Amino acid sequence: MSKCDLAVVLEKPGGTFGPGDTVVGMVTVDVNQDCRCNGLTVTLRWATHGRGNRKTRTFATEIVFTGDWKAGEQHLHPFELTLPDLVSPSYAGTLLNLDWEVYATADIPWAFDPEASSRITVRVPPGVPCDPGPEFTQSAEAVATGNSAVLVITAAMLVLIAGVGFVIPLGIAGGSGPDRAEMAIVGLIVCGTVVPIGALVAWMGLRKQVAAKALGDIRVSGPTGAVHAGEEVAVTLGFTPPKAMTGAITATFTGTERCVSGSGTNKRTHTHELLRLEQTLRPQGTFDAGAPVEVTARFRLPADIAPSFEASENALRWEITLDVDIAGWPDWQQRVLLHVAP
Amino acid sequence: MSDHLPAFRELNLPRNPFGELTPDEWAAVAVVDVDPLVDWLSEDGRCVQLVGACGRGKTTHLHALRRALPHAVMRRAGRQPPGPGDLLLLDEYDIVGPLARWRHLRRASRCAVAAHADFSRQLGWMGWQVHTVHVAVRDRATIARIAEHRVRQLAPGPLPAAPPVDLDAVVDRTGDDLRALTDALYDAWQHPLEASRVQV
Numbered sequence: 001m002s003k004c005d006l007a008v009v010l011e012k013p014g015g016t017f018g019p020g021d022t023v024v025g026m027v028t029v030d031v032n033q034d035c036r037c038n039g040l041t042v043t044l045r046w047a048t049h050g051r052g053n054r055k056t057r058t059f060a061t062e063i064v065f066t067g068d069w070k071a072g073e074q075h076l077h078p079f080e081l082t083l084p085d086l087v088s089p090s091y092a093g094t095l096l097n098l099d100w101e102v103y104a105t106a107d108i109p110w111a112f113d114p115e116a117s118s119r120i121t122v123r124v125p126p127g128v129p130c131d132p133g134p135e136f137t138q139s140a141e142a143v144a145t146g147n148s149a150v151l152v153i154t155a156a157m158l159v160l161i162a163g164v165g166f167v168i169p170l171g172i173a174g175g176s177g178p179d180r181a182e183m184a185i186v187g188l189i190v191c192g193t194v195v196p197i198g199a200l201v202a203w204m205g206l207r208k209q210v211a212a213k214a215l216g217d218i219r220v221s222g223p224t225g226a227v228h229a230g231e232e233v234a235v236t237l238g239f240t241p242p243k244a245m246t247g248a249i250t251a252t253f254t255g256t257e258r259c260v261s262g263s264g265t266n267k268r269t270h271t272h273e274l275l276r277l278e279q280t281l282r283p284q285g286t287f288d289a290g291a292p293v294e295v296t297a298r299f300r301l302p303a304d305i306a307p308s309f310e311a312s313e314n315a316l317r318w319e320i321t322l323d324v325d326i327a328g329w330p331d332w333q334q335r336v337l338l339h340v341a342p
Numbered sequence: 343m344s345d346h347l348p349a350f351r352e353l354n355l356p357r358n359p360f361g362e363l364t365p366d367e368w369a370a371v372a373v374v375d376v377d378p379l380v381d382w383l384s385e386d387g388r389c390v391q392l393v394g395a396c397g398r399g400k401t402t403h404l405h406a407l408r409r410a411l412p413h414a415v416m417r418r419a420g421r422q423p424p425g426p427g428d429l430l431l432l433d434e435y436d437i438v439g440p441l442a443r444w445r446h447l448r449r450a451s452r453c454a455v456a457a458h459a460d461f462s463r464q465l466g467w468m469g470w471q472v473h474t475v476h477v478a479v480r481d482r483a484t485i486a487r488i489a490e491h492r493v494r495q496l497a498p499g500p501l502p503a504a505p506p507v508d509l510d511a512v513v514d515r516t517g518d519d520l521r522a523l524t525d526a527l528y529d530a531w532q533h534p535l536e537a538s539r540v541q542v
Contacts, residue, residue: 049356049357049358049361050358050361050362051362051528052362054362054363054364092348092351094532097357099356099357119356261362263418264418264419264420264433264434264437265396265434265437266401266434266521
């Protein structure tokens with residue numbers, strides 16, 4: 001039996017709150033055994049749950065009691081905790097859930113600390129700013145197939161290995177007659193394997209830069225602040241190809257829940273697509289050398305769209321991906337991360 | 343954005359019982375008997391080795407040991423080793439090389455390690471007395487208890503309706519892979535109750 005049992009009782013059980021609202025309630029303590037409490041703490045926090053590693057973030061804390069309790073007593077400790085003006089609203093998804101709760105725990109020396117919680121719903125009214133999460137950074141980033149520098153260095157090392165494998169059978173490291181012939185075969189096998197792999201790795205690292213070369217000076221502009229449910233969001237792509245090229249331009253608007261579970265070798269990433277809308281901005285055709293191109297993708301956000309959220313290993317991302325499909329050349333892509341609010 | 347509630351919300355559970363757990367929750371739902379291992383670790387110089395494939399319950403054993411031995415320190419290999427004299431619970435022992443393994447264990451007086459292969463010989467060379475447990479769950483009754491514990495953790499009393507999954511069908515597909523079992527049950531509990539007895 002625990003030394004005491006806690007419960008969180010809210011003035012508005014299961015109530016809905018907004019930014020800046022105050023949550024009023026009390027913590028009830030039923031004492032089973034005499035004990036010392038080094039701090040009965042009540043916090044207002046959100047907690048994620050679902051497929052991703054669990055995260056919490058605390059916004060208000062109150063220590064409502066410190067002292068001794070006697071067996072058989074019941075205590076009631078009132079509290080008032082205020083939500084910040086900028087909050088992430090409650091969210092119930094497929095992989096990701098964000099719940100707000102009032103969480104109470106008692107620090108009991110030499111015993112398991114009892115705890116209790118009571119959930120509340122937090123909503124952000126339309127047009128009111130909302131918090132996209134502690135790790136959100138609005139950005140327009142070129143889609144990369146990996147860390148370019150790492151890939152190029154890896155490719156260089158593979159080519160070096162291939163070089164050594166080729167040099168040895170040429171006799172620089174010694175050997176003669178049948179030994180040299182055998183080493184030459186080994187060297188050719190090494191070169192034949194490693195050089196293509198090295199070339200492929202280098203290509204993956206340089207692909208993005210190569211793709212951009214065909215488009216010349218590239219300009220991408222999109223929303224710089226939050227976009228709201230029901231609004232139209234526009235992203236513009238401009239470029240001036242230095243040489244004539246054939247291609248097509250598309251834009252894709254996606255919403256994705258993305259959660260990471262486990263760690264080390266057990267780490268897994270789970271994704272669930274909420275929405276996908278595609279637009280053809282320029283059908284397959286010819287782009288003249290030196291002729292400026294400018295296209296704009298416009299998407300209307302659904303009225304019930306869930307707001308953006310980004311925390312460690314738990315995210316709900318809304319993005320517009322611009323794709324230029326160039327005939328006979330690597331595709332160019334740029335992803336624009338949106339800050340979607342209610 | 344669906345209007346249908348997932349089954350766990352319709353059954354008044356605060357979250358999907360088969361979502362990710364905190365370390366304390368993981369220890370609380372463990373269906374493992376670690377008493378013999380606790381007894382084995384009562385003397386310095388002793389090591390428990392938990393060997394098994396991915397998703398068979400090695401980390402669960404470590405969490406249960408941590409709960410039974412509050413002064414033990416649990417680490418994943420590759421992290422900073424703890425101080426001298428500690429009872430060390432080391433997960434993923436085999437993801438680092440021999441030197442790093444030695445560094446992790448050299449200051450521990452007792453330890454439990456989880457690995458995908460048997461390192462009893464190497465541990466013996468390091469001076470440990472090793473007790474090896476091959477971790478796997480193969481009987482359906484235990485698998486059913488594991489699933490039930492996850493639900494009971496969130497709902498100690500009777501549920502208002504039947505859970506939305508045919509557990510036998512799931513186990514037929516996932517076997518003793520507890521991680522795959524959890525994945526399948528998570529998906530099942532995300533469906534609305536009206537689509538109950540989902541065949542997964």
